[in-house]
Amino acid sequence: MINASDRSKAILLIDEAVTNGARKPVACKEIGLTERTYYRWVGLSKTTGDYIDRRQTAKRSEPSCYCYCSLSRS
Numbered sequence: 001m002i003n004a005s006d007r008s009k010a011i012l013l014i015d016e017a018v019t020n021g022a023r024k025p026v027a028c029k030e031i032g033l034t035e036r037t038y039y040r041w042v043g044l045s046k047t048t049g050d051y052i053d054r055r056q057t058a059k060r061s062e063p064s065c066y067c068y069c070s071l072s073r074s
Contacts, residue, residue: 007041014038 002010010031017027028035 011038011041011045 010033013031014024014027014033017030018024024038025035028038
């Protein structure tokens, strides 16, 4: 995963390239990102104020469906 400071630098570099006349998809490709990833990171920054990936710390519930097939066929 890409850490928050690297995400921030990538966004700044892409924005700088676009300001200097580059097309956004080309600037993203040059860095190695998809344009979709760029927009996802920008949206994350707008909603949370930072670029921290919260998927690693998300609370997840137990699965609601378990397979009991092996228990009932004994």
